[in-house]
Amino acid sequence: MSKATFICGIAAGPLFVLSFLIQGSVRNGYDPLRHPVSSLALGDHGWVQSATFLATGALTTVFAVGLRRNLRSGPGRSWGPSLVGVWALGLVGAGLFTTDPVSGYPAGSPDLLPAYGSTQAALHDAVSLVAFVAILGACIVFARRFAAANRRGWALYSAATAIVVLVTLGLSNAAFAQSPNLVAFGGLFQRIMIVAAWSWLTLLTQDVKSRARRVT
Template sequence: MTTTQLTARATATSAATTSTSTSSPTPSTIASGPVRALLAAGAVATPLWTVAAVTQALTRDGFDLTRHPFSMLANGSLGWIQIINFLVVGALFIAAAAGLRRALHGGGGGIWVPRLVRVVGVGMVAAGVFVADPGDGFPAGTPAGRPESMSWHGTLHLVAGSVTFFALIAACLVLGRRFGRAADRRSAVACRAAAVAVVLGNGWAMSGGPAGSLTLAVGVIAGMGCVSWVAARYRRGL
């Protein structure tokens, strides 16, 4: 075989290899698609929750965000909207946990963050299944003030909410530590501030402070927003 023939054969083989590699995605490319979808679920979770809850708070008769927590929106004839909000957003956070487990690659909180976010999602689903008790004038016609006793589903809702808050605080703190170790000071401060917001908002509400339900809502949205922001950030990196 002549030198010219050998060169032609090598060129053809190289072209075929290039064509095959171009048309066939690598395993990492194949894997990134589902991970991006899971992280996208986490990215949209907080905006969806916020828009749905705030819209109801502004339009439901008798609801006052300074006195009534978002959970109470699950009562009344339109309560199904908030129940669905809990269930859908909880499922989105569970999906986000699966995406973060693959995106963080372990180490530096890579193990605990997905676990904690999964607990947040499960807690929100449980909070939707076990509806909070009505009270303090909502829904319209309910006697003013706190109810004299708490129902079994109201008790379970409180438990689910508490577990969700603790998991959310822990997730934000672990993320803050991860970013701190990576010398990303701004991200570390933002995540830690979100954890503090959840603590202060919940503490103020539990102590009966003025507009406690509003501070609770702001704190929880800040914590949820931190998780959604991190999910969106890692999604962009894939």
Template sequence: MSKGRLVTGPETQANAVRHETLGGSTTLLLLAGTVAGPIFVVLALAQAVLREGFDPLRHAVSQLSLGDGGWVQVANFAVTGLLMLACAIGLRRVLGRGRGGRWAPVLIAVMGVGFVVAAFLPADPGNGFPPGTGSEASFSVTGMLHLACAGIAFIALIAACFVLASRFSRIGWRGWASAGRTSGVLLAIGFAAANSGVVGGPLAMFVGVVIAWLWVGVSAARLAR
């Protein structure tokens, strides 16, 4: 199998040459998606530990964009969103016209755009964070738009897990495909828990995001090979 040719089914010689020609740049684009998840997770965890008053059982990661030092999480959303947009381009190149070749890149691009837009729409304070904020949740237009963008991004990530898993199952990576479907289910459960308002919901959501995003990132790295 020549470098970059992970597409199954009929493929013209011209397409094969195109994959070879774009191999280097495509690899870099795919690896952008590989590093995006770890960057987001490490920065979010560091802030969760260092930011006064933040409780992962009650506060969403989005709230880290508020208050002193909030610019770190704003940058985290924007940079990782741009990295996922780059990954979407790489996926479109390497997946071609096979199963998931259209929808996987679209879904990853939707996730990337959702993160970038959410970066510039601050979340609402609540549950005592940032310090000095009352325990009552507040709702603003920008806060609701932030939730909408982030929600769309995470739903797109869930769907991408299943679409990519379908592709991998088709090319014989059945164990990895099962891991992808499991990742999508875990993120869906965390997403539901976070939106239900139960204690621990934000943490369940974060864990689900970590698992699903890292699976997508490792998938991108495997495709880059």
């Protein structure tokens, strides 16, 4: 893998997280604890979040291709990079298709629309779900790969990340569906999921980089 490939893999996660943290802190009426990251794509400055989806998706796609070339043997050598690639393409799709308002953002919108307001919103939700399922699957595949290589720390970390993503995906979806006990924390649950997934992928990139350096 080239140096540029590693840079793409390492930069994507921090860029995504930093972007939504800054945007969420300056948007009027936006509550990071309550509202989803995708809602930042709505409103006058929504292009910033859309661009963030596209940019980080493109960076991760480059890394996924390089990862596929790097993993030449062992369990998950095909499925692991492929699932990371699906995560990347899901990010691109989320940038191309804008979500509907939910949980009262933007201000004046209903807590939950009775139906999708547009085909774009339906596609956004579909590609986002596929992306999260893909990164969850990637964690499981790499957990198995690390276990086979007797790298117990990484195997446990990958499995734990999969569990966190699965649980917070369910909680955030229930919250955005206006579950009374969860709705106020939908954004928090989703942010835990996103940070956990990106942290794992960023650290995985670092690990692959360090091991590739030892080989060369």
